[in-house]
Amino acid sequence: MMKYGYDKSKLKGLGVKPFLDMENVRNKKIEEAGDSLAQAVFNSNILASKLHPDVQYCLVKEVIDRGNAKSFVLVPDKESGTESLSYFRAGQYISVALEFEGNAVCKPYSICSSPLDALCDDSSYMITVERNKTGFASDYILDNWKPDSKVMVSGPLGDFYWTGLRDSENVVAIAGGSGITPFYSMACAIADGIEDFSLTILYGNRCFDSILLRIELEQAALRSRGKVRIVNVLSDEMRPGCEHGFISSEIIRKYTDLEDCTILLCGPRAMYSYEDTQIPLLGLPRRRVRRDLFGEYGDPTGDSLYPVLAKGKTFKITVIMRDKETVISCPSEMTLLCAMEKAGVHAPSDCRSGQCGWCRSRLESGNVYVPSSMDGRRMADEKFGWIHPCCSYPLSDIRLEITELKA
């Protein structure tokens, strides 16, 4: 018999009967309960499905020509089952699913409208798409989306939004080209009274005529009771009322209280590269500077860490989806995601920047190169061989298990 040092007298009056009766008591409790089918869906569950739908079916309601860009107003396609579009935080993006010429692609676009527009009865989003040299998906949208086109988009995504928990109430936004879109949404949110912070947008463009959403931005600023201010910074044109040059540290300083500010950046890669030389001059702590999605990395074969032996080769990629396999090829300078998209494989993806993890897949065999600046994997993913195909480049033949994209 085991010896235990507790005072047995303290158990006086307790018997084993309640223990032996336990099951009967429980059965009685169950027997006494009602026989209706219990509620399984609560408000939290409803909020979850409304705020984070897997897919939103939309119709293009309106196309607005903006020269080198177009804005598309999207409304719910009720016939396909989407009753209204999800509310979001200004600055978030949606991932647009496209299928054309054998490609199956998802591309992220910032929502370029007020969150209030999504919430009202005539629920809508706007996205603004710019024509650029590399974006074959953007070209497809610009050339093919017409009023009444059917479009499939994700729920609102991303963490490029303002929150008072973290950010200063004085926000300086640095935008280039179509990088204005999340800030236009923020400006609208402030004008509509949904958000409450002051927003100074330093908006870089080549010339006055190429400023996207210029009038809309001015209108939002007017409606904002002084909370939103637009400063156009023109690189190729001198113009009264506008700054000239790039958005340098001097220009940022001129419009920023460096003691208390948050800087948000969104623009093309060339702008990020330039700001990487300017922002550090301001001496701000890292938490005060936030950047929107970087976008695709491009050809990595020039990286100093890239293994030269793989350069110029093309590899065999066996894509596993549940109990099916497809074999495709992928050149060394292309991401596994792009290779799958070009082959028409419905691979999941959202941010295309290595961060969101939606494309997360299991590398069954083979090796990949992941640029360190793009590697947003969890530690255990790395340990157990899971990769983000949106920023993984093949270094050998590969077997890759992806999670199927839902229909």
Next chain:
Amino acid sequence: MSEKTYDAVVIGAGNGGLSAAAYLAKEGKRVLVLEKNNLPGGCATSFRRGRFEFEATLHELCQMGDGPEPGAVRQLLDDYGLDVDWVPINESFSSVNRDPVNGFDVFMPDGVQAFIDAMEKAVPGSRESMTSVMELARMCGDGVKWLAGYHNEPEGLAKAEMLMRYHDLMKVVPVSTDDMLRRLGVPDKAREIFESYWDYVSADSTQMSFAVYSFMTYTYLSQKPWIARKRSHEISLAFDRRIREMGGDIWYRSEVKRIDIEEGQAKGVELSDGRYIPCPWIISNLMPHVVYGRMVEPSEVPLREKKLMNARIMGQSCFTIYLGLDASAQEIGLKGYDTFVRTTGDTHQQFENASSLETHKDYCVTVLSNAIQDASEKGTCLLQFSKFFTSDVFKDVSIKDYFKLKDKIALDTIKDYEKLSGCDIRNHIEEVVVATPETWARYIGTPQGDVYGYVPVSWDGMFARVTAGHKIDHAIRGLRFCGGHGTQMDGYSQAYLSGAEQARYTLLDMKEAR
């Protein structure tokens, strides 16, 4: 091409589902795990923001230990062959009660004797009664272990032996933690400190079995709480790998829409894309509320199951604030791994307060960086606040108010802790994520974002559930339930045990059916 067939299908790759699948695969069964998310683990996961990787859930594995006599959970996970870098937590908890009259602020170390010593220091005169508590707890632990040797179903002679050896265990199982501590003469303050862990078991000390609570606490003290170095995602992915290595398959983003049941017998499952997988043996990691409410033909829901659901109380939902700070825990002054902050020491009052947004002022503070030195980059740290709600507090929240509300609760909590601790947190926040019951509902699909299954109230405690877990609660042939809502109650360790238990019963069911 003929499609591969499976001996068993596991719905949901949460802790219970993964354990069930690993158990079956280890026994040579061809098992398919179907998971709606694109990664395993359910609550046991992590996520990245900027340069930080956050642990999704506050957790401490129980019944672990190391060395020659590992706990039951460590034994089970080692038997599965999981490749996890386990890290012990070298403390039990800190507990702050802000009651102006009867308050306390204590740090409790790990180790039974050290705990008793610290309690004596905090509450002079508590040593004798606390020693009694620990000895009773040790007895309960031995009893639980002995029962596990009989798979919790002692029959015949074993039953007689139980009456001989463990009649004291049987006496204290139906007694609440609160009552037993009073009976043992534990001073009120010491009792309230000892009861601090109750948030982990979702029933307050007036409802919670003394045997279960004290056994858990004793095990934490004697074997330490354990976590995975690379977050709980490491445990979940270790499962993923082992299940595959043992011949199992896991399909992610494969949501089961319907469980096919005909005349009380499971037949197969249908995925949301319409694919049908025939299989007569199904283990659901999803709660009965979800399965019966959304996935089974209402006419096939057994009457007893309907009544059981109605008799039960939904467990707590969770509100979590994840912070990546740009200074080290030391620089900021954040101490300890896990701190409970409450406005009263009365756990039942805490339970009641937690039923509304207005009255729930309590929270747990977890500093992962104090358990794992390099949990984030040098000069940064990870800080987390968790609040558990005991009712559907988000029931009236509209979409438009939702973002503002979650930010407000988070801000109030952070400010409150700043005031209490004297730490400057807000000037160091580099990343912040706030998860609400809505977030949990989104990822784990439970009603109300419930993370704790069903409250183990006195009539529905662990011992009662375990006793019913093989036959009495088995309502549909070929369908079993496991997870945090299972027989073993909530928590990672308990879910792993529950998965193994129900997998073992499924194997017995299979034999019986032959």
